Amino acid sequence: MKDKYYELTLTLKDDFVEFIADFIANIAGDGVEIGRGKIIVRSENSVEFIKDAVNSLIGSLGSPIDIEYKIEQKDNEDWIQKYKSSIEPIEVGKFYIYPSWYSPQNGKVNIKIDPALAFGSGHHATTFSCLEAIEKYVHINNRVLDVGCGSGILGLACTKLGAKVELCDTDPISVDSCESNFKLNKVDYDELWEGSANQASGKYDIVIANIIADVLKFIVNDLKKVLKKDSILILSGILDKKESQVTKVYSDLKLLERKQKDEWVTLIYTNK
Numbered sequence: 374m375k376d377k378y379y380e381l382t383l384t385l386k387d388d389f390v391e392f393i394a395d396f397i398a399n400i401a402g403d404g405v406e407i408g409r410g411k412i413i414v415r416s417e418n419s420v421e422f423i424k425d426a427v428n429s430l431i432g433s434l435g436s437p438i439d440i441e442y443k444i445e446q447k448d449n450e451d452w453i454q455k456y457k458s459s460i461e462p463i464e465v466g467k468f469y470i471y472p473s474w475y476s477p478q479n480g481k482v483n484i485k486i487d488p489a490l491a492f493g494s495g496h497h498a499t500t501f502s503c504l505e506a507i508e509k510y511v512h513i514n515n516r517v518l519d520v521g522c523g524s525g526i527l528g529l530a531c532t533k534l535g536a537k538v539e540l541c542d543t544d545p546i547s548v549d550s551c552e553s554n555f556k557l558n559k560v561d562y563d564e565l566w567e568g569s570a571n572q573a574s575g576k577y578d579i580v581i582a583n584i585i586a587d588v589l590k591f592i593v594n595d596l597k598k599v600l601k602k603d604s605i606l607i608l609s610g611i612l613d614k615k616e617s618q619v620t621k622v623y624s625d626l627k628l629l630e631r632k633q634k635d636e637w638v639t640l641i642y643t644n645k
Contacts (some may be wrong), residue, residue, distance in 0.1 A: 378449045381420040383412040383427070384441040388612065388636055391497045392585070393427060393438070399523055399547045400426055420444060434587055465504040468530055473557070482533045485557050486526060499609040502632040502639035503527050503583050510605045510641070511536050515578040518599060520570045521588070521610075525551030525562075527581050532560045536579070539564040541572065570595040581607045586615035593622045600644050605629075609639040616640075 385393065387410045394412050398405045401423055406413040414420055424442050431438050462471035462478075469481035477483035507527060511517065513535030519528040522540035528551070532538045540562055542548050548567050555562055566572060570580070570592055576599050582589060589596075589608055600606060606626065611619050616638045620628070626642040633639075 376449055377446050378415055378417045379420045380445045380447055381414040381416075381423055382443045382445075383414075384410060384443075385412070385438060386410065389438050392610070393430075393440075395497055395523065396430055397423055397427065399544065399550055417449070434585065436587065463501075465501055466508040468504050468508065470526065482530065484526060484529050484533065486524060486554055487557065498634035498637040499583050499611075499639060500526060502634050502637070503581060503607055503609050504530055505632065506607050506630070506639060506641055507531055507534070507581070510607070511579055516575075517579040517581065518570065518573055518577045520580065520582040520592070520596065521584040522551045522565075523547050523583070525554045527583060528562060529554060529558055529560065531579070531581075532562065533558075538562045539573065539577075541566045541568050541570065543567065543569055570599055573599045575599070576601040577604060579605045579607070581609075583607075583609040585610045586612060586619050589619050590622050597626075597644070603643060603645055606642040606644070607639065608642070609637070611638040611640065612636055613638050 383393065390407055390410065390412060394405050394407050397412065397414060401414055401416065414423055427440065460472050462469060462475050467482050468484060469478045470484045470486055472487050473485055507530045511531050511534050515536040517531045517536045517538045519538065519540040522528055522542045525540060528538045528540045540551055542551065545567050548565060552565060578601055580596055580599060582596060596606060608619065613633065613636050619640065623642060626644050628640060629643055630641040631638065
């Protein structure tokens with residue numbers, strides 16, 4: 374263990390804390406601590422690249438997010454173990470998401486995700502709602518596409534229900550994280566690639582895109598092209614104040630269900 378470590382503190386509107394924290398968890402192999410209006414990242418290595426990556430993400434959104442950054446060097450302590458001890462499993466319907474130092478639970482669909490990769494996504498309101506939708510709509514042998522797969526948690530949930538899953542993400546670190554989590558769970562995906570839905574082949578029974586409203590608008594035609602007749606499309610990552618922008622471009626599909634948790638909305642469509 375090194376004598377010193379770096380601590381990056383991001384101060385921002387509470388509405389965006391979990392979204393930005395999930396992004397950081399995918400690119401940083403260290404603990405990410407979430408507080409009200411605050412994210413703290415600790416690492417024995419430089420954290421400057423995290424600040425740069427977050428700024429790049431914000432620049433791609435089309436909507437500014439004001440963030441204050443503070444980087445400090447501090448005396449080391451066993452903060453990784455301290456962080457691990459603060460992580461607890463989460464249950465969403467039949468799914469049980471847990472880190473590897475916990476045991477799986479009998480009678481549940483167990484998904485193992487370690488915080489050194491991208492744990493915490495199960496706690497995010499959008500992922501929580503997507504898991505509820507997956508439990509309801511995904512069936513054995515369905516062909517599923519997970520667009521913007523991140524840690525792979527949603528694809529893992531579908532795989533464990535017996536679906537045939539393909540996944541993609543434009544972030545290479547997320548692709549690596551997804552692959553690692555499938556290995557950790559000892560299950561296989563059909564395809565995994567760096568990119569988006571425009572590179573998919575064929576059509577799918579279920580398409581999941583838990584991204585953000587601006588990206589959902591941008592890739593609307595790509596998502597519609599890969600839907601079979603009577604397919605289910607699960608859209609999430611939508612702030613309630615941007616919901617109307619999304620529903621406008623997907624208005625030719627039939628809205629089956631709308632779920633809201635905190636300020637985040639999940640929309641479930643079919644193309645019947």
